[in-house]
Every structure is written in C-alpha cells, then in structure tokens.
Amino acid sequence: MFVDQIKVHARAGKGGDGSAHFHRGKFRPKGGPDGGDGGNGGSLILLVDPSTDSLRNYVFNNRLIAEDGAKGGATQCTGRSGKDVIYKVPPGTLVSRVIQEYDNETNELVTRYEPVADLTETNSTYVLCKGGKGGKGNVHFKTSTHQAPREFTPGTPGEEGDFHFEMRSIADAGFVGAPNAGKSTLLSKLSAAKPKIANYPFTTLQPMVGVIEFGPNRRGSLADIPGLIEGAHENIGLGHDFLRHIMRCRVLLFVVDTAGTEGRDPVSDLEIVRKEVSLYSKELAKRPWCIIANKIDLPESQENLANFKERFKRIKIHPVSAETGEGLDKLRKWLDEKIGQDVEW
Known part of the structure; x- marks a missing residue:
C-alpha cells in the first residue's frame, strides 16, 4: 500500500510535577523540605530515513504520543524523564500544522495548513513536539523565614497539535x-x-x-x-x-x-x-x-x-x-x- 499523505495527532509528554515532601527520619522527625523536581516529558522526533519510501506506517498509528515525566521524589530525587519517541519519515516529507478556524465572513469552519518543516536531508531529525518541563519540588521554596514550604510547581504540558505529512519525491x-x-x-x-x-x-x-x-x-x-x-x-x-x-x-x-x-x-x-x-x-x-x-x-x-x-x-x-x-x-x-x-x- 502506497500512502503519500496522512494526518496525524501528536502530543509530547507532560513534565512530572514537583514534590512537596519533608524529610522524616529516626532522629529527625520534623526534617526540612526535600521534595525533588519532576522529570521532563518525552519529545516526538521525526527522523528522515532513506530506507522509508511511504507514509503507510501511520495509517493505523496516526496518534503519536510520547511518555510523560515522572513526579519528583523524596530526598531531592528528580523524577524519571519520559523517553523521546522517534518516528521515521521518507526524504522529501513536508510537515504542516493543521489549523482550524472560523471564517468571519461565512461563519464556517475552515482548515488551513501552515508548513513547519521541509525534511529533505537524509538522516536529519526534526523535533515535531517538545516535551514539557518538570515542575520544581518544595526544596526550592525554602527560605530563612519560610522553613516548611508546601509549595511546588506542576510540570508543564508537552506540545500538542494536528499535523499533515505530505511526501514529495526528490528528483531533478x-x-x-x-x-x-x-x-x-x-x-x-x-x-x-x-x-x-x-x-x-x-x-x-x-x-x-x-x-x-x-x-x-x-x-x-x-x-x-x-x-x-x-x-x-x-x-x-x-x-x-x-x-x-x-x-x-x-x-x-x-x-x-x-x-x-x-x-x-x-x-x-x-x-x-x-x-x-x-x-x-x-x-x-x-x-x-x-x-x-x-x-x-x-x-x-x-x-x-x-x-x-x-x-x-x-x-x-x-x-x-x-x-x-x-x-x-x-x-x-x-x-x-x-x-x-x-x-x-
């Protein structure tokens, strides 16, 4: 089956939340904050593979999802980062973001394509969606006047969107x-x-x-x-x-x-x-x-x-x-x- 254009939905991984943890030990029952940072979310990466000659692999797998980062742990342990996911595309693939918006004159939903990458160089890579950053643990919020902070920051969402892949052969x-x-x-x-x-x-x-x-x-x-x-x-x-x-x-x-x-x-x-x-x-x-x-x-x-x-x-x-x-x-x-x-x- 030859497929030279496909629409996909892509979502990079969310960053893990920071931890609001306090140290508790045998001789330190009320220790200070030691919540670690969350791990970064995984990114979605396109690899221009010269051995790939079609987009048929995306027909039954048109949702590209990367792994989320893990939450921060105790003793200032940073959560595990989500793994980047690499997807192969043929040389000459034109990548466009699919944007849907209402036409003010007709009040109808219209779709337009905004080119974001023209992948012609073999073995090159392109980050389609970047993973979110991990949040900060409560250890970062400790001050001389704020000894027991419960604040932490959540991880940021990964980039997400609908994309159109269009294969254009490379010939003189x-x-x-x-x-x-x-x-x-x-x-x-x-x-x-x-x-x-x-x-x-x-x-x-x-x-x-x-x-x-x-x-x-x-x-x-x-x-x-x-x-x-x-x-x-x-x-x-x-x-x-x-x-x-x-x-x-x-x-x-x-x-x-x-x-x-x-x-x-x-x-x-x-x-x-x-x-x-x-x-x-x-x-x-x-x-x-x-x-x-x-x-x-x-x-x-x-x-x-x-x-x-x-x-x-x-x-x-x-x-x-x-x-x-x-x-x-x-x-x-x-x-x-x-x-x-x-x-x-």
Whole structure:
C-alpha cells in the first residue's frame, strides 16, 4: 500500500510535577523540605530515513504520543524523564500544522495548513513536539523565614497539535504525460529503475524515482508519476494529486505519444496535460520544460512531429523512441546539461 499523505495527532509528554515532601527520619522527625523536581516529558522526533519510501506506517498509528515525566521524589530525587519517541519519515516529507478556524465572513469552519518543516536531508531529525518541563519540588521554596514550604510547581504540558505529512519525491526532472505515453519505458531506459510496464492505461500507480548516470562521478534523478487525463483536477482517472511528487523538479519533461496509438491527437494531449498541471499549481507550470516526442519509430509519428514543431516553435522538442533507443543519447546529453551534478565519493 502506497500512502503519500496522512494526518496525524501528536502530543509530547507532560513534565512530572514537583514534590512537596519533608524529610522524616529516626532522629529527625520534623526534617526540612526535600521534595525533588519532576522529570521532563518525552519529545516526538521525526527522523528522515532513506530506507522509508511511504507514509503507510501511520495509517493505523496516526496518534503519536510520547511518555510523560515522572513526579519528583523524596530526598531531592528528580523524577524519571519520559523517553523521546522517534518516528521515521521518507526524504522529501513536508510537515504542516493543521489549523482550524472560523471564517468571519461565512461563519464556517475552515482548515488551513501552515508548513513547519521541509525534511529533505537524509538522516536529519526534526523535533515535531517538545516535551514539557518538570515542575520544581518544595526544596526550592525554602527560605530563612519560610522553613516548611508546601509549595511546588506542576510540570508543564508537552506540545500538542494536528499535523499533515505530505511526501514529495526528490528528483531533478520529472516525466509528465497522458497514460501510455511511454514515461515508464523512458525511465527504465535512462536509469536503473524498473517500473512496471504494460500496454494499458494507468500502469503506473505510484511515483518512482530513478538515477540517471552521465559519467563516473556525474548523475541526476528522474521522477515518473501516473498519467494525467482531462479532468484530473476533478479526480477523474487517478486525479492530479500525484503532481506533488514533481514539485521539487527543476525541469518538467512532457512525454507525448507522437504516433497517437491511443487514437488521440498528440498536440491536444499535451495541451490537456499542461492545463492540468497549471490547475494544480501555477508555480509548477512556470518551471522550465521540454517536449519528449516519443514513439517516432512508428510511421504515424512523422506528420504529428511536424505539427509539434509548428505549434511549439520556442520549446525544445526531443524526438525519441523509448522502444528502439533512437534519440536517447541526445536526450541524455541534454539532461546532463540541465540537471547533471558532480558527485563526491
């Protein structure tokens, strides 16, 4: 089961109360105050784990609770602190606080998301909710004129709130296109990724990222997402929520079936997909992009390729055949110029 967004409720541990204890011994039946401090509450910590590729673990465990601190003890003993709890999330997880408030104009309850952390660095940690502090014992309130204080302070509550986790794949460039345009085949030919490939729509049901090698110490990453059809913004087909996985991409690669093997017009397909991307995010639609005119090995593609060149004169067009490999070397060289990065070993 692939889950790329989830809502959770998180509560860090409460600090333990201070103790109002007095020393009582065989030879000191009325000893002074010796109440200890309470322990600190445990914190909730997110760990960016590169071996985690989904948020499915939170489907049946969406209440994240840390341990409370223990109450202070006698003889100035500090209570045991609650244990911190670490939860793993995939790289690229965007964490937002869920805030519900009434709209003054409509008097309706509205929900908004306030981003608090963008977790992209592997093995890094983020304190989602900090544990409360332990209270002070009565030993702290003893003075020369106040020899038997009964005052103590309670522990403070831990931080608490509702949060939205949204997984966004980390890739330099992303394939976008209609179903059966050949995106998965291209990913498999350009990288070591092995996506499912079949001759029917919506073969790709979840995002996949592959690494493309440009040289011994030079590489980039490519993301493949499910196909988009007209009305995806209205949840037709698989919807367009998967576009979140190319929000980090610097370049968008619009893949089209130039031969029109599904009986559709390739130019119309591209315009529909571009429109769906714009409806999802104006920012995403403004990213640098190119056209990958796939399936040029088929005879029907030549006339459509000419139409593309006439319609999109200012856009870079890469005629390729993912099936035969034609044009892939030129595409790989262009991608190296756009997204290639030197890697230090």
